[in-house]
Amino acid sequence: MTITIKKVSNKKELKKFIRFNYYLYKNNAFSVPDLYDDMLNTFNKKKNAAFDFCEADYFLAYKEGKLVGRIAAIINTKANSIWNKKEVRFGWIDFIDDIEVSRALLEAVEAWGKARGMEHIQGPLGFTDFDAEGMLVEGFDQLSTMATTYNYPYYPKHMEQLGYKKDADWVEYKIYIPDAIPEKHQRISDLIQRKYNLKIKKFTSAKKIANEYGQAIFELMNEAYSPLYGYSPLSQGQINQYVKMYLPIVDLRMVTLVTDANDQLIAVGISMPSLSEALRKAKGRLLPFGWYYLLKALFMKRRAKVLDLLLVAVKPEYQNKGVNALLFSDLIPVYQNLGFIFAESNPELEMNGKVQAQWEYFKTEQHKRRRAFVKKID
Numbered sequence: 001m002t003i004t005i006k007k008v009s010n011k012k013e014l015k016k017f018i019r020f021n022y023y024l025y026k027n028n029a030f031s032v033p034d035l036y037d038d039m040l041n042t043f044n045k046k047k048n049a050a051f052d053f054c055e056a057d058y059f060l061a062y063k064e065g066k067l068v069g070r071i072a073a074i075i076n077t078k079a080n081s082i083w084n085k086k087e088v089r090f091g092w093i094d095f096i097d098d099i100e101v102s103r104a105l106l107e108a109v110e111a112w113g114k115a116r117g118m119e120h121i122q123g124p125l126g127f128t129d130f131d132a133e134g135m136l137v138e139g140f141d142q143l144s145t146m147a148t149t150y151n152y153p154y155y156p157k158h159m160e161q162l163g164y165k166k167d168a169d170w171v172e173y174k175i176y177i178p179d180a181i182p183e184k185h186q187r188i189s190d191l192i193q194r195k196y197n198l199k200i201k202k203f204t205s206a207k208k209i210a211n212e213y214g215q216a217i218f219e220l221m222n223e224a225y226s227p228l229y230g231y232s233p234l235s236q237g238q239i240n241q242y243v244k245m246y247l248p249i250v251d252l253r254m255v256t257l258v259t260d261a262n263d264q265l266i267a268v269g270i271s272m273p274s275l276s277e278a279l280r281k282a283k284g285r286l287l288p289f290g291w292y293y294l295l296k297a298l299f300m301k302r303r304a305k306v307l308d309l310l311l312v313a314v315k316p317e318y319q320n321k322g323v324n325a326l327l328f329s330d331l332i333p334v335y336q337n338l339g340f341i342f343a344e345s346n347p348e349l350e351m352n353g354k355v356q357a358q359w360e361y362f363k364t365e366q367h368k369r370r371r372a373f374v375k376k377i378d
Contacts, residue, residue, distance in 0.1 A: 088113025
């Protein structure tokens with residue numbers, strides 16, 4: 001049967017693009033739906049600051065008049081410039097188990113990229129690192145997180161059949177909260193704090209942390225993450241957007257900053273209760289009752305027993321010196337008091353030994369793996 005590819009050209013079609021994922025995974029026990037309103041903002045050129053340096057179009061696949069797939073085509077000009085590449089990204093890819101559907105979707109992105117001078121196609125990736133990255137290749141029986149996407153096991157099989165190769169892998173861990181701070185961990189924490197005259201900063205006001213350190217948090221992220229796969233530094237517009245978007249909703253007990261003797265930010269750890277079950281109950285909608293499930297997960301006593309590690313960043317000159325131990329020596333008692341059982345690491349690059357070394361004193365379980373694929377455009 002002929003597959004028809006249609007470019008999204010109005011809000012009605014964009015709604016179909018966003019909600020296709022929910023309908024495809026409606027009865028799946030491990031998929032966590034995106035919030036519809038967040039996705040509308042993500043794909044809106046006036047509301048997403050990433051469009052200052054990104055170009056994108058979105059495509060729908062139809063078979064016998066029925067919607068059977070979706071895909072986004074993205075060019076991040078900043079990332080291409082930094083990494084000296086000519087790559088078009090594909091993202092938000094979903095399709096039924098039909099190789100002709102996945103082929104037609106990816107060929108649409110290849111043609112779109114080729115017309116704009118691109119030489120390779122890579123993904124799944126979003127506009128920036130704040131969007132979900134990678135296709136699940138292990139851990140299909142594990143609940144997804146707010147920061148990641150779930151996909152059926154046939155997805156990577158299609159990619160391989162269509163000639164795509166591994167470009168990068170991310171691994172994810174369950175990190176079990178210990179009954180006490182590991183002794184060696186505490187020793188390193190105490191030593192590093194004295195040696196470099198470091199201070200732990202805690203806040204009780206979202207407005208205060210945003211005013212005093214909001215800009216510095218995301219500048220630190222740019223500095224710490226710059227060597228990582230495909231990373232493009234956040235623009236000032238994105239920093240402004242994320243300070244307003246994220247800092248007001250985090251539980252500040254689970255936010256720890258570390259500063260040096262001159263009060264300069266050198267490390268940050270931000271975590272929050274898992275919203276996975278809440279998002280499933282909300283079915284990707286804030287209204288009419290979705291807001292209740294999310295607020296309950298964030299702030300009520302009977303919250304989830306799982307937490308998400310959203311952001312851990314350390315200034316490059318302090319990496320491998322034990323600063324991560326200082327962050328988690330402060331956060332572990334908080335996690336214990338709030339009754340968390342384990343943390344989701346969220347994706348960490350397979351070859352990023354610095355990040356994975358910070359879990360060596362904890363009981364961990366690597367339970368998921370996801371992959372970015374690449375292919376030369378013919």
